[in-house]
Amino acid sequence: MSRAAGIASIAALLAASVFAASRNPEPDALAQPRPAKQVGLPPQALHAAIPADEPLTPEKIALGKKLFFEPLLSADGSVSCATCHNPALAFTDGRPVSIGIHGRAGQRNSPTVLNALFNKAQFWDGRAATLEEQAALPITNPSEMGQPTLDAAVEGIAAIRHYRHEFVSAFGREMNDADLVRAIAAYERTLVSFDSPFDRFAAGDARAIDDAAKRGWDLFNTKARCNKCHAPSESQRDSTYFTDFDYHNIGIGILAHDVAGAWRTAERELAAGTLESVDRAAIGSELSVLGRFLVTRKEADTAAFKTPGLRNVLVTAPYFHDGSQATLWDVIDHYNKGDGLKDAWLDEDMQPLALTESEIDDLVAFLASLTSAQYRALGERELARQRALAQTSRPQRDTARAFGPKPPRFKPPAP
Numbered sequence: 001m002s003r004a005a006g007i008a009s010i011a012a013l014l015a016a017s018v019f020a021a022s023r024n025p026e027p028d029a030l031a032q033p034r035p036a037k038q039v040g041l042p043p044q045a046l047h048a049a050i051p052a053d054e055p056l057t058p059e060k061i062a063l064g065k066k067l068f069f070e071p072l073l074s075a076d077g078s079v080s081c082a083t084c085h086n087p088a089l090a091f092t093d094g095r096p097v098s099i100g101i102h103g104r105a106g107q108r109n110s111p112t113v114l115n116a117l118f119n120k121a122q123f124w125d126g127r128a129a130t131l132e133e134q135a136a137l138p139i140t141n142p143s144e145m146g147q148p149t150l151d152a153a154v155e156g157i158a159a160i161r162h163y164r165h166e167f168v169s170a171f172g173r174e175m176n177d178a179d180l181v182r183a184i185a186a187y188e189r190t191l192v193s194f195d196s197p198f199d200r201f202a203a204g205d206a207r208a209i210d211d212a213a214k215r216g217w218d219l220f221n222t223k224a225r226c227n228k229c230h231a232p233s234e235s236q237r238d239s240t241y242f243t244d245f246d247y248h249n250i251g252i253g254i255l256a257h258d259v260a261g262a263w264r265t266a267e268r269e270l271a272a273g274t275l276e277s278v279d280r281a282a283i284g285s286e287l288s289v290l291g292r293f294l295v296t297r298k299e300a301d302t303a304a305f306k307t308p309g310l311r312n313v314l315v316t317a318p319y320f321h322d323g324s325q326a327t328l329w330d331v332i333d334h335y336n337k338g339d340g341l342k343d344a345w346l347d348e349d350m351q352p353l354a355l356t357e358s359e360i361d362d363l364v365a366f367l368a369s370l371t372s373a374q375y376r377a378l379g380e381r382e383l384a385r386q387r388a389l390a391q392t393s394r395p396q397r398d399t400a401r402a403f404g405p406k407p408p409r410f411k412p413p414a415p
């Protein structure tokens with residue numbers, strides 16, 4: 001080894017140990033279950049998001065919270081759910097893609113768990129139907145928590161007395177894998193985060209957001225066409241969900257890949273069609289770029305991903321399923337040029353928007369106004385950070401295309 005390489009590897013080792021020590025956040029005030037009454041949160045929306053056969057009880061929630069922060073659920077005791085969903089970072093990890101046990105990098109960006117109870121399906125490709133089904137997958141994914149089975153995770157905590165008591169008091173029986181994910185899901189259903197300046201504005205306080213954010217909200221529903229996907233219906237303004245609960249290809253990351261080859265590999269590797277095999281492909285392989293295709297095996301779903309809700313989006317950078325965009329300015333630059341020119345599966349609603357610089361700033365101001373009260377200080381720091389970055393770097397900006405005509409559609413390759 002050369003001397004420089006030796007120094008570099010010592011530096012890497014030091015960085016790795018500091019990294020390991022900081023990887024398991026403690027449950028702090030931001031990890032507390034949130035109140036059911038928040039500005040902007042319609043009581044019927046909350047009611048509809050809690051399954052009738054999985055009532056929330058204080059015992060289940062308390063147990064689920066402990067489990068969410070429990071690194072012993074992972075194969076080597078180093079990674080908890082909170083490693084990648086850190087309350088201090090609005091339940092994300094702030095990285096482009098997440099890193100599991102043994103420093104294994106996955107293919108996807110960690111979405112926030114805040115308000116995940118409102119999702120119609122979980123994950124960027126919707127492969128899990130419920131929070132319970134979702135919670136089992138990272139525990140056994142080799143790139144995440146790395147357990148051979150869910151039972152192994154239960155065994156990993158079986159020796160800890162308080163858990164045995166808490167399972168019995170929450171579920172009235174000995175600990176088991178189904179109750180493990182039930183408890184975690186119960187805790188996640190308390191992570192409701194509304195109460196943003198925008199919510200106060202929508203509730204009638206005209207001074208809760210500034211004029212730029214108000215103009216941004218209008219643009220969102222008109223010229224910028226965001227409501228085509230980030231609203232349950234195009235005809236009515238939605239101030240609750242900011243998603244259509246559907247999947248779209250918006251031109252992120254597919255072009256660098258041999259799509260026809262990836263389809264064939266996916267057909268072969270996912271022949272058994274188990275949820276676990278889809279999960280492994282999505283997190284741990286290049287097939288990840290196929291998005292919703294991995295779930296439905298329909299060509300039209302190639303590189304389609306779930307429309308995320310936009311609450312707290314300012315504090316959940318970087319953006320998109322692959323964490324490829326650093327700032328909200330980059331995200332809007334992407335939409336403004338109608339990116340994905342040669343992407344045959346690009347959604348019909350992607351097209352050049354001709355947004356001016358001040359209109360882009362207004363949209364960012366609106367998105368920033370969706371930051372919940374708990375993350376206000378973080379949001380202010382983050383907005384300053386992103387603004388400074390955007391002043392020196394706008395890699396996605398392409399003004400000529402943004403103001404140009406809608407390009408012709410590209411033909412899919414032969415399968």
Ligand code: HEC
Nearest residue numbers: 081084098099100108109110111116122123124135138144
């Ligand atoms: C190594 C990092 C990592 C760990 C550990 C981890 N997650 Fe995640 N989580 C992710 C990533 C990355 C995604 C997105 C993956 C995808 O969509 O394919 C995700 C997705 C989710 C989602 C879906 C959210 C949405 O909007 O679709 C939920 C809920 C979630 N995780 C909860 C958990 C729980 C509960 C645990 C612990 C049992 C956990 N995660 C452990 C990284 C992690």
Ligand code: HEC
Nearest residue numbers: 224226228229248252305306307308319320321335347349
């Ligand atoms: C054609 C449907 C569609 C339209 C139109 C659309 N979006 Fe999206 N949006 C999506 C989908 C799908 C994703 C996730 C894509 C991915 O990660 O590959 C997304 C992701 C985002 C993200 C990143 C969120 C995160 O957590 O990473 C932001 C921010 C966003 N959109 C804002 C906007 C804004 C602002 C507009 C209007 C200028 C807009 N979107 C228009 C469908 C759409």
